[in-house]
Amino acid sequence: MGGHILEQNLTREASDAALLSARGLNKYYGGLRALRDVDLDIVRGEIIALVGDNGAGKSTLIKTLSGAIVPDGGDIVFDGSSVSFHKPTDAQDVGIETVHQSLGLVDELDVPQNVFLGRELTRKVLGAITVLDKATMRQRTHDLLQNFSIGLPTLNEPVRRLSGGQRQTIAISRLLLAEPQLLIMDEPMAALGVDEGSKVLALVERLREQGITTLIISHNLEHVFSIADRIAVMKNGAMIGVVKTSDVTREDIVSMITIGQA
Ligand SMILES: Nc1ncnc2c1ncn2[C@@H]1O[C@H](COP(=O)(O)OP(=O)(O)O)[C@@H](O)[C@H]1O
Ligand SMILES: [Mg+2]
Structure with missing residues (x-):
């Protein structure tokens, strides 16, 4: 990793290629x-993993x-504009959607109801009465899952009957309705078995093909090395370094995580 100091100086300034640049967050x-x-810096179109x-x-x-949460200091530039987020909808409004570890699904609701949760489509009947447009929500859910090659046994079951991986894909699918520029995922594969984890990884790769930028937190270095273009390593609240996946070995990342040096 030659030219390390020079690289650090360069990255102090928001890069033009970056979709998101955060500076001095505390x-x-x-x-x-x-x-x-x-x-x-999060580069447009990349999958960047965050480990530590x-x-x-x-x-x-x-x-x-x-x-x-609101940081106690620092600046964020997103898509060329300075932003400051005070609530999740502020980030959503500019195109940042986040899957938290809890997923935020409602177990008793079926797949379309979960996908459209909080943004239900309605239609008018008899010119005046507003009702839920279930047919369109079902069709759009079907199309969305189709688009990302997500196979689900049935859309009508309560989501509690679905597997962990299926629930995860529904949680991701519902965010895609908003056509985000940046998708953030906190440990999406953590609770999944090997097969299901690979399906979620494959989904993230399909999202990249469709131009969606992803920031993904993962403990699983095998997963990280299989999908991430770059890896960001944190320790004790500090960013230790951001490296290209193709430039490093697993041992390099492990020593950055544990020793805290790039
Ligand atoms: N709401 C909170 N109140 C107090 N301390 C917190 C809170 N959230 C996180 N922390 C602390 O901040 C540090 C960073 O936590 P976190 O960001 O959750 O780490 P990671 O996701 O890397 O495991 C930890 O020491 C954690 O205990
Ligand atoms: Mg965490």
């Missing part, structure tokens, strides 16, 4: 500094990028 929880002057030990600050960082 977050304190009482006396605990959860983010320490964190810089991050428990407590490194990964979730805190993505919460500042998704409007779930």
Whole structure:
């Protein structure tokens, strides 16, 4: 990794190619500094993985990028404009959608109801009465799943009957309705078996083919190396480095995570 210092200086300035540039993000929880002057550029169209030990600050960082928490300092430029997010809808309004670990699905509702949760389509009957447009929501859910080659046994079952991977894909699908520019995922494969984890990985790759940029937190370095274009490593609230996946080995990443040096 020659030219390291030069690279660091260059990245202090927001890069033109970046979809998102964060500079100097800080977050304190009482006396605990959860983010320490964190810089991050997310390049348009890439899959960038965010890794680090428990407590490194990964979730805190993505919460500042998704409007779930407000940083105590720092700047975010998104798609060429300065932004400041005070609530999740502020980030959603500019095209950033986030899948949190909890997924946010309602177990008793079926697939279309979950996909359209909070943004239900309605139609008027008899010229005046507003009713839910179930047929269109079902059709659009079907099309959306088709588009991303997501096979589901049935759309009419309550989602509690579906597998972890299927639930995960529904949680992702519902965000795609908003046609996001940036999709953020916190540990999407964590609770999944090997087969289901690979399906979610394949979905993320299809999203990249469709031009969606993804920031994905994962503990699983095998997954990270199989899909990420670049890897960002955090430790103790600091960004240790961001490297191209093709330039490093798993051992390099493990030592960045544990020793905290690029
Ligand atoms: N709401 C909170 N209140 C107090 N401390 C928190 C809160 N959220 C996170 N922390 C602390 O901030 C640090 C970073 O946490 P987090 O961002 O969740 O790390 P990671 O996602 O990398 O495991 C940890 O020390 C954690 O205990
Ligand atoms: Mg976390």
